[in-house]
Amino acid sequence: MDASLKEQLKVLIGDVLKAQAPDQDDLPAVEIEKPADKDHGDLSTNIALKSARIFRDKPVAIAEKLLAAIHSAIDSSALKAVIDKVEVKAPGFINFYLSDGAVFDVLEDIYAKADQYGASDFGKKEKLQIEFVSANPTGPLSVAHARQAAVGDALINILKFIGFDAHKEYYVNDGGNQIRILGDSIKLRALEILGETVEFPEDNYQGEYIKDMAKHFMDDKNFKSADDVKGVSDDVYMDFGAQYLLDVIKTDLKDFGVEFDCWSHESKIATQASIEALLKELDQKGLTYESEGALWFKTTDFGDDKDRVLRKSDGAYTYLTPDIVYHKHKFDRGFNRAFDVLGPDHHGYIKRIKAAAQALGKEVDDLQVLIVQLASIFRDGVEVSMSTRRGQFISLREVIDEVGVDAARFFFLMRSIKQHLEFDLDLAKKQSSENPVYYVQYAHARVFSINAKAKEAGIEPKAEKFSLLTEPEEMDLIKKMGEFPSNLMRAYDVLDPYPLVIYLQELAACFHKFYDCHRVVDDNPELSAERLGLVNAARIVLANGLKLLGLSRPEKM
RNA sequence: GCGCCCGUAGCUCAGCUGGAUAGAGCAUUUGCCUUCUAAGCAAAGGGUCGCACGUUCGAAUCGUGCCGGGCGCGCCA
Numbered sequence: 001m002d003a004s005l006k007e008q009l010k011v012l013i014g015d016v017l018k019a020q021a022p023d024q025d026d027l028p029a030v031e032i033e034k035p036a037d038k039d040h041g042d043l044s045t046n047i048a049l050k051s052a053r054i055f056r057d058k059p060v061a062i063a064e065k066l067l068a069a070i071h072s073a074i075d076s077s078a079l080k081a082v083i084d085k086v087e088v089k090a091p092g093f094i095n096f097y098l099s100d101g102a103v104f105d106v107l108e109d110i111y112a113k114a115d116q117y118g119a120s121d122f123g124k125k126e127k128l129q130i131e132f133v134s135a136n137p138t139g140p141l142s143v144a145h146a147r148q149a150a151v152g153d154a155l156i157n158i159l160k161f162i163g164f165d166a167h168k169e170y171y172v173n174d175g176g177n178q179i180r181i182l183g184d185s186i187k188l189r190a191l192e193i194l195g196e197t198v199e200f201p202e203d204n205y206q207g208e209y210i211k212d213m214a215k216h217f218m219d220d221k222n223f224k225s226a227d228d229v230k231g232v233s234d235d236v237y238m239d240f241g242a243q244y245l246l247d248v249i250k251t252d253l254k255d256f257g258v259e260f261d262c263w264s265h266e267s268k269i270a271t272q273a274s275i276e277a278l279l280k281e282l283d284q285k286g287l288t289y290e291s292e293g294a295l296w297f298k299t300t301d302f303g304d305d306k307d308r309v310l311r312k313s314d315g316a317y318t319y320l321t322p323d324i325v326y327h328k329h330k331f332d333r334g335f336n337r338a339f340d341v342l343g344p345d346h347h348g349y350i351k352r353i354k355a356a357a358q359a360l361g362k363e364v365d366d367l368q369v370l371i372v373q374l375a376s377i378f379r380d381g382v383e384v385s386m387s388t389r390r391g392q393f394i395s396l397r398e399v400i401d402e403v404g405v406d407a408a409r410f411f412f413l414m415r416s417i418k419q420h421l422e423f424d425l426d427l428a429k430k431q432s433s434e435n436p437v438y439y440v441q442y443a444h445a446r447v448f449s450i451n452a453k454a455k456e457a458g459i460e461p462k463a464e465k466f467s468l469l470t471e472p473e474e475m476d477l478i479k480k481m482g483e484f485p486s487n488l489m490r491a492y493d494v495l496d497p498y499p500l501v502i503y504l505q506e507l508a509a510c511f512h513k514f515y516d517c518h519r520v521v522d523d524n525p526e527l528s529a530e531r532l533g534l535v536n537a538a539r540i541v542l543a544n545g546l547k548l549l550g551l552s553r554p555e556k557m
Numbered sequence: 558g559c560g561c562c563c564g565u566a567g568c569u570c571a572g573c574u575g576g577a578u579a580g581a582g583c584a585u586u587u588g589c590c591u592u593c594u595a596a597g598c599a600a601a602g603g604g605u606c607g608c609a610c611g612u613u614c615g616a617a618u619c620g621u622g623c624c625g626g627g628c629g630c631g632c633c634a
Binding site: 031033035036037039040044046049050052053058059089090091092093136173176177178292293294295296305308309310311312313314316318319320323343344345346347348349350351371373374414415416418419420422424427430431435436437438439441442443445446447448449450451452453454456457486490493494498499502505506509512513515516517519520521522535556557 | 559560561562563568569570571572573574575576577578579580581582583589592593594595596597598599614615626627628629630631632633634
């Protein structure tokens with residue numbers, strides 16, 4: 001079932017096809033796939049259907065012709081031990097059935113690699129970075145950030161597992177206007193607390209947490225009067241606010257199981273000198289021009305809808321400019337590729353920042369933006385309305401406290417990032433069969449109670465030379481385990497961990513079905529030993545998958 | 558008006574680069590615990606895959622055009 005088997009078959013069939021039509025040079029490529037239906041074998045090729053036009057014959061007739069040649073080719077190759085049966089089925093598929101021995105190889109492979117089963121050197125140590133969350137330190141993290149955190153973290157784990165040198169980074173946007181507003185908000189709330197009448201601007205941060213911060217601030221400084229508050233510069237409020245909230249963010253993320261390799265600060269990277277150097281570089285490449293008193297970047301050269309302003313007519317830089325410096329900094333640090341995880345409100349920004357990467361000499365796909373759709377929160381069956389500006393939203397902290405880390409991470413990962421997510425707090429909280437979180441973990445935990453039972457009976461798990469497992473539920477479970485590596489590759493292809501979540505649910509389903517149909521520990525010691533080996537192999541695969549998703553692997557539930 | 562994402566069972570969603578009779582969970586109905594955890598298993602009902610053309614031996618999947626929903630279109634960040 002592994003990739004090399006598919007490749008071997010592909011080559012073999014390709015050779016057979018070529019022998020049938022030596023003069024044809026535009027033969028279709030051979031594709032091998034795993035049929036959805038068990039009655040269609042373990043592997044299948046549609047080559048006869050694809051080449052119907054070239055051979056000017058019915059697909060079934062072509063398949064029959066190829067079948068004889070494939071049979072003899074297999075008999076004289078190493079595949080003989082692996083392929084049990086080959087047959088043609090309407091409308092012209094050629095289906096391959098694996099031998100039991102080939103299926104058992106999966107189990108031996110799992111035991112040989114253990115917690116490294118599924119790992120590979122596919123990534124060839126390519127150095128890449130995923131930047132995610134990167135919320136401005138102006139408030140606690142929301143559910144949107146929580147989803148991005150779960151996705152970024154799981155994706156990093158998967159990329160590392162398949163051989164990439166992957167790093168996770170948080171970009172702290174501490175240079176912009178919003179920090180000034182944050183400082184102002186704290187200051188005004190402090191004055192309010194002291195009984196002053198203040199006009200609190202609508203654009204300032206309205207959340208209750210600002211009042212808490214103002215109290216903390218005054219306690220720290222031992223401020224008692226409005227004059228004390230007015231006596232310190234705005235910078236003090238800004239620094240306090242940003243640092244305070246950054247600490248909150250770090251703590252919340254840590255409690256969510258997400259720890260970054262690097263926290264980059266805009267204020268340290270996008271310095272005046274580095275911005276000027278960037279502008280000079282872009283100018284030398286002929287990618288900027290002045291118009292209406294502003295400095296523009298020709299992003300249209302790279303497919304953007306319109307050019308973008310780098311420096312406003314008042315002399316200040318737009319958000320884009322330091323962000324380009326930051327991305328240049330990423331590539332200068334040796335990251336071959338970079339991924340930015342952003343919310344859907346940023347999709348209009350993609351062309352711009354990719355244009356910048358190309359202007360800096362990178363290829364189009366060296367910078368990829370992963371847009372993670374939002375999550376709607378449902379409580380008591382109704383959607384909770386959220387507004388960041390008004391400070392009304394469910395925070396990551398509330399999600400952690402209310403449903404727990406495992407359930408929250410699982411829910412955030414169980415849908416494609418392209419899919420808008422419905423997060424039902426009541427469902428996520430439930431410790432019952434309705435909650436999909438526990439389905440996978442329960443399979444893992446069940447193995448431990450089997451092991452306890454086996455220990456009583458003095459049965460040791462077998463880890464090689466399997467031969468007695470013949471039940472369909474056993475074979476299905478083993479074959480499903482063999483699909484683990486390809487699901488990791490699929491997660492990489494789509495840059496989204498969700499295929500792994502779906503896979504683990506399928507694997508758990510195979511396990512539960514086996515569990516209900518057959519007893520592991522019974523009066524046949526040889527069979528019991530093999531079944532014990534089987535369920536422990538399943539436990540390894542489940543554990544590896546859960547670990548990659550950042551979920552716990554309970555031994556008891 | 559333009560751009561991105563979504564539209565598949567009552568609900569929430571899978572369906573990978575086009576393949577064989579469109580799947581799962583939840584919900585509904587019905588079975589299975591004196592034996593390794595019932596947070597489990599089995600069975601039943603439930604679908605013009607938003608609509609229409611097109612490409613193809615073959616379309617939920619690809620293309621075009623509509624319809625519907627979400628988000629975004631600043632010298633904001």
